[in-house]
Amino acid sequence: MNAYATYALKRLLQFALVVFIGINLAYLITHATPIDPVEQTVSAATAFGNTSPEAIAMMRKSLREIYGLEGNLWNQYAIFWQRVLVGDFGPSLSAFPTPVSTLIGRALPWTVGLLSVSTILAFALGNLLGGLAGYFADSRLLKIAGLAVMAVHPIPYYIVAFVVLIAFGYVWPVLPISGGYRINITWGWNADFILSVVSHAILPVTSLVLVGIGGWFMGMRSLVSNVVTEDYVTYAELAGVSRGKILGAYVMRNALVPQVTGLAMSLGSIFNGAIITEQVFGYPGIGTLLISAVHAGDYSLVVGIASVSIVAVSTAVLFIDLVYPLLDPRVKVS
């Protein structure tokens, strides 16, 4: 077996171990929560209605049976892994009997769509501006842009989100402030629906990009500032290579390698959801689902969402580990 295959096999085993430990931790932590899903259901069912104590005691017993919460934790744990191995996280306890996978499947595309677009936009804009600012260090325009980006970067996300919301939803109400699309619109690949989805995504994407761009900008500017002092850049300049080519082919390309690593990690973590974004903008997605599941003590759903996230982040790391030696010859496989 050659060195790369050995390396890949080790990484795969690490991946499997991380996923196994991560899902187990999610299972243990959620089952240690003091929130009992049966009590939440009983409370929801009796919060307003007239129900006798005898009837409630009976309801409690029935719900434990239906939710599969009878028996000891080991039995429940064994059943849990039997299901997980075939991709089934069981029924949601707060939307019983709908399977957890159905709820996640419905919410995930919205989160992935929103966060992948905003992550890629922030990455592209941040690196482009950062690269230019690092290379054209004397440009006043780029200095101002740098100041603006760095001024926004430390502001807590929820404040930026609220400012954007109030600015474009109330002071100058030109964009929708809630939901993923207009009420009563017909779903499908038609212009109305697509435009509606795009218009509803503008404010959440803008807020995420405004806050996300700063990190990429500063990283890239710093990397470029170092790269421009390298001998091969000086040599290219002395040889009369155009500044555009030097910037694109020699400077930014080299500086981009660690940034791509960061991008892969960011893309992996989009499966965690954007809880604050979804709450502030009422955007459908996995973050809202997770919050609702935590409040309801719905540990099946929490474990399901956590597992998707664990697998996604681990896969992103695995992907980077496997691809890096192939892309960058400086990374040696021993």
Place this chain on the structure above:
Amino acid sequence: MHAMRCLALAALLWILACPSWAQEPISNLPRNQTLIVENPEGTIKNAGWFNIWAVNAGGQSTGLHQLAMDTFWYIDPQRGIDGVWMNSLASDKPIYNADFTEMTVKLRNGIFWSDGVEFTADDVVFTTELHMKTNGMRWSAPFQVNVASVSAPDKYTVVFKLKKPNSRFHALFTVRWNAVWMMPKHVFEKIADPLKFDFNKPVSLGAYVLHSYDPNGKWFIWQAREDWQRTTLGRYGAPGPKYVVYMDPGPPDKRVIAQLNHELDIIHDTSAEGMFTLAKQSKTSRGWFKGFPYAHPDPTLPAVIFNLQNDLFKHKRVRWALALLIDIKAVSMASYRGAATISAIAIPPTGTHTESYHAPLEAWLTDFELDTGKRKIRPYNPHIGKEIADMLRPSMGDQIPTSAEDIAKSFGRGWWNADPQAATELLQAASFTKRGNEWLTPDGKPFTVRIVVEGDLRPVMTRAGSMIAQQWRQFGIDAKTDVAQGTLVDRRAGGDFDTIISWSVETWGGHPDLSFFLDSWHSEFVSPPGKTQTPRNWQRWSSPALDKIIEQIRTVGFDDPKSLELGREFVKLAVQEMPIIPLMAYNVFTVMDETYWKGYPSAESDPYTDPVPNWGNSRVMMVKLKPTK
């Protein structure tokens, strides 16, 4: 750089070109025929689930139980559209036999499901029997506990034979927020497992049918039935709104923005600050009261609930001492910014209760004497409601009512005078001692009280708890709030608290009978310490005197005047024993926008129902609302 500028310019032009997106939140529905209502359940995880009989599986106040469900009777928490009691699917009140072991219901004829099938006694029998033989449905347990058999002697008569006497069995079918909703036999009889059937698209018994819904659970649209005359609301006229949208508008700030933009006709509830903003900035927004305090007092009573299984609170003098350390005016300001409706007795000051309980008991409260161990005091101050109004008048001006009756309606009547000297005497009489500025329990330990509050999930109650903790601390008690957040339900049921800001009193609002909550306060239902308590006696109060009252109420009819007398006896006992410290009504800042619709219920002109739109009772608003354009 050129590309960047072009990109920015294009984005700006695109935004400028599309301002209408923000102005038209709904596609393909005429706005002037559409009522937009907040659903406080938020986003529904399982939007395509309309089987309301499967417990906690999908949404309820998505319009489903307000517009598509029906049952025998409704009791309105306010005055009602033609009286508090409404015969809905039943044509008359429940008919009991002498010993309350049998209840007969006469059904209204000419009522049809939305698919054209007539509603009959067979639907009632089916609903009952299905619940009796299926565990885990929403109302399985109360049917199984109560019903021996059910029969339909004819198409419009149902007879329930009960396992034991129950003079309040009809309450199961009487809407106070919700009740047992009738099932369409012709749909569910074909279903093998009713717990796994989504009932999508729902067959409706109400005046509306489902038009469409968001698979992501943000909105649900209901459309008026063409045959609305064949529903129980038909006798009150045609529904005003042709379409009703129930939606999740997001957090309180966004609800306010949405109503300022006229994109949300009814806000279910917002913060006091949100209400004040709307009152100031929107000429078309109004609350239950046109002016301050705006909010509707729901028939629910937030209180300081003691854990009476905690030895510290077993002595009623300790409980009274803690009550007399509360300055209710400060609590009103802290919690509701003054917009609270206070109550000294364990009855919410709302609906018809003020006439049944608060006004008649005023003289008794004024004369009520409390023995502090050193002297007798009269702790009740009948003027505190007025004092709150006077305190607010300089800042709120003409919005504050001036007549005694209006002040009582808006801010409540009296409460207990804050009296630290009397509290000192009461604690000393209970063998508590003071060392320096610190109070000690009879066994010499610091007197520590933890007040469990819900946190930002219920900010009004949390602020009340913080103010009370501060007042107790100033007196030398080691009092702190303990934020429970999502664990409140479990901690309250498990008795994991010293005191908790919550409610154990909920009433009909429009009817003086107290069995709705009081029956569950019987000592037979009190769990041992550490075990889960069934609702609603969270204070775990066991009292032979209380048991006697409850047992007497069980033997008299729902409308029997004796029931009201017994209710007043309960109130007096609760004042003497102070198992909970009643604070105020649960005031809900429901805000209604009159841009597109008029005819909302209001305290001054037409209090025909509680405006809070997640109540099943709110269906009557649909026949009272008329378009403005």
